[in-house]
Amino acid sequence: MRILMIRRAKQFSPHSVENDWAILEAVALRLSQMGHVVTQVDETSLASCLAAGTSDFIFSMARMPESLRLLEASGVKVINNPSGVIQASRRRLQAIMSSLDVPFPSGEGRHGYWLKRADAAAQTAEDVAYAPDLQALAKVETSMQARGIYDYLVSPHVEGDLVKFYGVLSAGFFRCFYPTDDGLTKFGLESLNGQAHHYPFSIESLQTKAEALAAAVGLQVYGGDCIVTVDGAWYMIDFNDWPSFSRCREEAAEAIAGLI
Numbered sequence: 001m002r003i004l005m006i007r008r009a010k011q012f013s014p015h016s017v018e019n020d021w022a023i024l025e026a027v028a029l030r031l032s033q034m035g036h037v038v039t040q041v042d043e044t045s046l047a048s049c050l051a052a053g054t055s056d057f058i059f060s061m062a063r064m065p066e067s068l069r070l071l072e073a074s075g076v077k078v079i080n081n082p083s084g085v086i087q088a089s090r091r092r093l094q095a096i097m098s099s100l101d102v103p104f105p106s107g108e109g110r111h112g113y114w115l116k117r118a119d120a121a122a123q124t125a126e127d128v129a130y131a132p133d134l135q136a137l138a139k140v141e142t143s144m145q146a147r148g149i150y151d152y153l154v155s156p157h158v159e160g161d162l163v164k165f166y167g168v169l170s171a172g173f174f175r176c177f178y179p180t181d182d183g184l185t186k187f188g189l190e191s192l193n194g195q196a197h198h199y200p201f202s203i204e205s206l207q208t209k210a211e212a213l214a215a216a217v218g219l220q221v222y223g224g225d226c227i228v229t230v231d232g233a234w235y236m237i238d239f240n241d242w243p244s245f246s247r248c249r250e251e252a253a254e255a256i257a258g259l260i
Contacts, residue, residue: 001056001260003031004049004076005040008061008242011123019244024061026253031059031260043067050074057260061242079259084218085241090118090153093239096216102209103235105227109156113137114237115144119151130157130192155237160229161196166245166252167210169220173255174207177247184246193227201228213239221256 005028013020028038041049043062049055050070058078060071068082087096097104105114115137117127126147131137137154144152167174178196206226213236214222223243226234245252 001036002054003036003038003260004055004058004060005031005038006046006058006060006062006067006071007040007042009043009064009067012063014122014124016244016246019246020061023242023245023249023253023256024059026249027059027256030253030257034257034260036260046070050076059256063241079220079256080222080241081218081220084220087217088219088222088239088241090116091151093213093217094153097213097236097239100209100212100216102213103233105155105158105235105237107156109134109137111159112157114155114157115140116153116155117144117149117151118153119149128189130189157192158227158229158235158237160193160227161199162190162193163196163206163226163228163234164223164247165206165210165226166223166243166248167207167214167221168252168255168259169211169214169222171255171258173252174203174210175248175251176203176206182247197230199228199230199232201232201234206234209236210239220259 005024007024008020010017028040032038043064046067047070055076058076060078060080062068062071063085068085071078071082112130112132115129115131122128129140131140162179163176164179165176179190180196210224219241221242224236224239226236228234
């Protein structure tokens with residue numbers, strides 16, 4: 001098969017360009033070893049590649065609205081499905097999580113608040129901000145609006161262990177990691193929850209809900225973050241399309257390539 005691999009535009013990989021490209025490279029290598037003809041391209045050059053009409057299958061990390069429109073109109077099978085990437089915006093996700101009874105932080109922020117850009121994935125460190133109280137939150141909102149961003153979500157901070165998860169739907173692949181154990185970070189915000197205590201919780205429950213959410217949204221390659229509290233409850237705080245899988249890249253590449 002002729003397979004097109006689309007690299008994400010750099011603005012959607014803040015502090016993670018190399019890691020995001022590395023997982024695509026790892027998948028491309030395995031597809032080539034399987035005998036497929038693989039071409040890699042930046043999503044900024046997508047239009048000319050699709051116009052050539054030489055792809056039987058597409059693996060895409062694209063997030064630009066124009067890229068997603070082009071992929072939807074291409075008539076070629078795409079993973080991740082462009083409509084799924086659109087559905088994965090924070091604003092849409094919250095409604096879907098509510099419908100699936102996926103637990104997420106809500107209510108009063110007794111330990112502070114998080115303000116997160118909701119119209120698109122974070123592109124700078126300022127797109128995700130912590131405020132210790134309502135007065136600080138108002139300042140963060142003013143700063144966000146000054147940058148022309150008016151679509152954002154506010155949620156209460158939850159104390160507990162931060163857990164990152166990575167999955168490949170239909171491939172039986174699901175992994176969890178504690179970022180404070182290895183120190184890998186984009187913006188350093190993990191420090192607000194402190195060193196992980198490794199509170200016991202049901203990974204099976206998290207996997208079941210994460211897979212249900214991925215299926216409902218329309219993503220086969222996904223990842224996210226949750227907070228595990230001292231009593232073993234967990235709350236999903238982020239969910240996104242095609243993460244870098246930096247902690248389990250080789251395993252994930254096998255699972256993603258297997259989707260072909």
